[in-house]
Amino acid sequence: MSISSERDIVLARQKVRALATELGFSVGNATLIATAISELARNIVAYAGKGEMVMSIVYNSDRTGITIVASDSGPGISDIPLALRDGYSTSGSLGIGLPGARRLMDEFNIESQPGHGTIITVTKWKP
Secondary structure, eight states: OEEOSHHHHHHHHHHHHHHHHHTTOOHHHHHHHHHHHHHHHHHIIIIISOEEEEEEEEEOSSOEEEEEEEEEOSSOOSOHHHHTSTTOOSSSSOSOHHHHHHHHSSEEEEEEETTTEEEEEEEEEOO
């Protein structure tokens, strides 16, 4: 789904919560996933202006989960370890978006190059 406005952030949150509920995630875990996705979508709007989010159901040998890929063609992140540090922000916010999303999800991967955008892949496994 395309992400370019506050409305898209709300829709992404609703969509992933519905998917998590459909897969049998607890209300608490569905809320954690929705919160993480909201933070990633908010970063797309704030830093890149627009981007994409793809949500999918994933399976491994004994688990089911949800993977979300958030991507944009924005300015990219020059110092990923710094961007993942609690309290760091280039926009004057509280700096909890990326570190918070990383804590809320079971798997977190970020790829970014300055001037070429960012791709963040997160997964939450059903307990």
